[in-house]
Amino acid sequence: MSELRRFRTTDLFRFNNVNLDVLTETYNISFYLTYLARWPDLFCVQESPSGTIMGYIMGKAEGRNKDWHGHVTAITVAPEYRRLGLADGMMKLLENVSEKIYDGYFVDLFVRVSNKVAIGMYKKFGYSVFRRVNGYYSSGDNNEEDAFDMRKPLPRDEKRESVIENGENNIVKPEDL
Amino acid sequence: MASIVDVSERKIRPIYEAIEISNYKSALSQCNKLLKKQPEALILKALKGLILERTGKSEEALQLCSQVKEKKPSDEPILQALTMVYRSLGKLDEVIQIYENAVRQSPNNEELANHWFMALVRNHDYKGQQQAGLKLHKSFKVNKYLFWSIMSLVLQAENAPESQSTIFISLAERMMVKAVNEGRMRTTEEVHLYMIILLKQNKTKEALEVLESLKDDLVQKCENDTEMIHIRNDLLLKTDNWTKAIDASKSSLEVNVDDWKAYLIYIDSLFHIIDSNEKDEKDEKGEKDEKDEKDKKDEKGEKDEKDEKDENGESLNKKLNLDAAREFLYSLQKKESESNDVKRGPFLAELELEKRVISGKKESKPAKEMETLTIEYARRFGDKSSCFEDLKPYLKDFSLETSKKFIEEFKASIDNNCEDEKSKIRNVQKNVNAYKLERYLGLLSDINESDAMAYVDKLWQSYNDALQYGSKLLDTENQYGDEFVILASHILIDLHNRKDQNSFLFYAIFLLDKALHKSKYNFQFKLLLIRLYQALGIILEPLELYKSMDIKHVQLDTMSHYICARSSSFAIYEDVTQACYDTLPIYRSNDVETPEMIVQAYKYATFSKIQEFIQFRKELDNSQQKVLIDREIIRLEFLSVSKDFKGAIEYLEREIDISDLNYDDSFCKSLYDNRDFVVMNNYNSSKNKTIEEDTRVSPKLDNTWLKIFSIIPQIFKLMHTNNNVDSLIPLIEELEKSVKLENKEGLGITLEERYIGKTVVSLGRLYIAFKEVQGGQKESVEKLSKIIDEIISELKDKSTKEFSEVKLQELSWKHMHRFSTFIETCNYIIVVNKIVNETINVKNKKSGNKELAQMLQVLSTSVKENLESTKKQLSDLNERIKDGKENLFSCIKSENNIEFCKDNENLSFINAILTDKVSLSWQSSIESMIQAIGFRI
Helix, strand or coil: CEEEEECCHHHHHHCHHHHCCCCCCCCCHHHHHHHHHHCHHHEEEEECCCCCEEEEEEEEEECCHHHCEEEEEEEEECHHHCCCCHHHHHHHHHHHHHHHCCCCCEEEEEEECCCHHHHHHHHHCCCEEEEEEEEEECCCCCCCEEEEEEEEECCCCCCCCCCCCCHHHCEECHHHC | CCCCCCCCHHHHHHHHHHHHCCCHHHHHHHHHHHHHHCCCCHHHHHHHHHHHHHCCCHHHHHHHHHHHHHCCCCCHHHHHHHHHHHHHCCCHHHHHHHHHHHHHHCCCCHHHHHHHHHHHHHCCCHHHHHHHHHHHHHHHCCHHHHHHHHHHHHHHHHHCCHHHHHHHHHHHHHHHHHHHHCCCCCCHHHHHHHHHHHHHCCCHHHHHHHHHCCCHHHHHHHHCCHHHHHHHHHHHHHCCCHHHHHHHHHHHHHHCCCEHHHHHHHHHHHHHHHHHHHHHHHHHHCCCCCCCHHHHHHHHHHHHHHHHCCHHHCCHHHHCCHHHHHHHHHHHHHHHHCCCCCCCHHHHHHHHHHHHHHHCCCCCCCCCCHHHHHHHHHHHHCCCCCHHHHHHHHHCCCCHHHHHHHHHHHHHCCCCCCCCHHHHHHHHHHHHHHHHHHHHCCCCCCCCHHHHHHHHHHHHHHHHHHHHHHCCCCCCCCCCCHHHHHHHHHHHHHHHHHHCCHHHHHHHHHHHHHHHHHCCCCHHHHHHHHHHHHHCCCCHHHHHHHHHCCCCCHHHHHHCHHHHCCHHHHCCHHHHHHHHHHHCHHHHHHHHHHHHHHHHHHHCCCHHHHHHHHHHHHHHHCEHHHHHHHHHHHHHHHHHHCCCHHHHHHHHHHCCCHHHCCCCHHHHHCCECCCCCCCCCCCCCCCCCCHHHHCCCCCCCCHHHHHHHHHHHHHHHHHHHCCCHHHHHHHHHHHHHHHCCCCCCCCCCCHHHHHHHHHHHHHHHHHHHHHHHHCCCCCHHHHHHHHHHHHHHHHHHHCCHHHHHCCHHHCCHHHHHHHHHHHHHHHHHHHHHHHHHHHHHHCCCCHHHHHHHHHHHHHHHHHHHHHHHHHHHHHHHHHHHHHHHHHHHHHHCCCCCCHHHHCHHHHHHHHHHHHHHHHHHHHHHHHHHHHHHHCCC
């Protein structure tokens, strides 16, 4: 139960309950404002009836020709608002905007291969693994981790060319993205 | 015309490369070499200007740049170099001018013209923007430029006095209408701009008409934009289009059954329709008595239709009453109940609907009582962590009896005999919610101490029981039962506030710290621990905890108060000064990054965000926290530099600039308080203070605090530099007014800070009296001596004698604050004493001066005596901490002890906290204070 609305710039002052969670990265001003300036309709927030920010999604539209698609850059829900279907609502919104406004062929996202919970959730939403990116996540030391590039075709991709079977075995290097 | 082609790319490249790697020496010598051959090459001059600016020679740089500027260059590399110089020297006007000139030289260069516009944007020159936008549109026929111009008019209107504002905004509207008629409005963002213009003039009807008359693909674009949907819905409500609003909310709910805003629109509209139905009924009663109630409603419904001329309204009004609304919600509920993943939407909406029925003055009765509805909701969604927050608004008016019954029924509904793990985990959440609600409903308010301790034990037991289900959780996740520990610490905080015994805080720290080992990243634990440690006068561990939360960027503005407010009280001067400084980069980023983002918003024609970005920049730029930190840094630094008098004087000379120390009312009013005080979980009843307030170790810094600590450095600066006392008097009076403010709830200063202020007032008066004596007013000698006597007797009063008695288990923030502010006060006296003394020594030693010198000597001796005795107390205390570490724990344990402390397995854990975190920080603070005193005696 929430209000799904566009992210407002001053929400940055009040998103601590979401961003203090260790897995949610806080970026610099330019990062958020660039998204707001270019894709204001792909950066949305879920607000609770009492006015607390519960989570948000930020995305962009990118690619050329048949690779033109919506991309989920970040999606996060504060710990106390998980298991309420908020991510579901936000993903639907991003997919809808990618389809109706940007006329994309698919929506994609990257996820750590170890993040079983998230992968399961995305599969439930209709996403499948398109490829595995070696060492996509690297945080300095030896903490390298592969990412799954997961995709969901939109109606424009009638022949479902943007997805493949067994993408888990389709291994690429980050520089080839 | 000036041109770049004079110098080949090949020759310039190495200069750029050298600049890029900050090798300015090499860049300069290469530049000079080329300049010898081609002394008039503008690109070389401009680059040299840039190099000079980068190496701190601003004057020379500006001179060179203005030579280049005079030649009106229009080559991009030259303009770029000049822009960089001007921008980093804050001369945005110059940037505008060079591009304006360049555009005149090359009127067909679209890129240059864009740069010109953006230079105006960076300088918030809305009038210039508007004209530039028009010119661009005329030259290059791109629609976007026209809308830039219109947007600029809106901003002009926002920043103009009211009379002009109306002119600007109606001009913007006319331009917009023309643009629409010419078919230029093609994007959602342009529609948004139109909405901004109309709504600014409260033209809600017109705005709605615009939205409803959109054509072609704009219709689809706007229908799929959440923001446009919200704007339209708001407009429907504002224009009393209840039927349409109902339709809109229903179609939103078809897509998303959890859309709270849609329910609110539905319910709002519903009650408006019912209201107007009843009103019409009354009006018609006399005329049509023959028909029965229901028919009347129907007929009136039809009448409404006609009034609204609403073709799509169908016959909604006819049927729409409370029962129909209930039917609608029940049908949504039924659908949800059949799904695997039941959404809360329609169930919470039912609570909202009936709450409004109850709170309305109508005769209508709720279909179900709130007691029933809330318990039904709790039974259904008790396993969701949001259940507590969901129910809060609906439990507010519960009596004690109802509350008890509610909690009993909720607890009884939890099946503790279930077998499977998933259900058990759900039960953990249900129990957590039951405890939270119990607290919120005030059922624990009169619990006695031993019951409270038993309650804490029960919560800790529940936490421990829940740990088994979380063994497989990742490091980054919280344990299922973490909230039990939060709740336990809240109880202990209540007890501390009631009984003023620190042992309760220690217990809370033990539990939280222990639980933090299992949920390493639980920031709720960390925030509470920061506050609790601080309450005990401990800062080192809070600094560590704060660092571990990886607080950065915009969070520095909102979160740093947890660590920076009154950080000087802990006397660990270097560390806390650093913590304050670490906060400042965000304000610099705002200066550098946000204007570029406003430029981006224009570039992508995102008109809905331009005002937002400007507002964001303003709120961060005028952040209250930024100013509070600045003043705290001055306190910390001044104390540290005035170890010796020379350092103090140098600091006053170099670092203190009166014009930076604004504090007047209009300045204070312009500040934004972005500090986050709500992020700490709070389950207290809405009648009570929040847990954040309960755990504040001292009053929240406010503008009074800001005033006091802005005036004090100003007074010192004036005493040092200004022989004219006239400017000092108003400052002293203003300071006195602030420290004499009535002590009421919410005032942001402590008694000790009043005392600092009061002493500085006396010191200012002392200085003035001294000047009078020097000026030949003999009678002021007496005044002087009186002031000195006053300061001395106050010093004795405030001297921290009673602390020699303090028990270790009672040591708290208050003691640290008393000690540190006393040292700070003494420091101010010493500095003034020396400032005055210096003036005497410089002059010939007249007989009168001798008398003055003696008086100052008395003051100085008294300060030293007091510092000596404080030092002795501190040293004693320090010794006792060192000796007492071993038995601190036995002192903390009182008769009412928590089970956790009785368990021998926890002893070494507890002792480690007491030694490594508690005693160590106390000792560091005290030793630092002893050292600070040492420099002064």
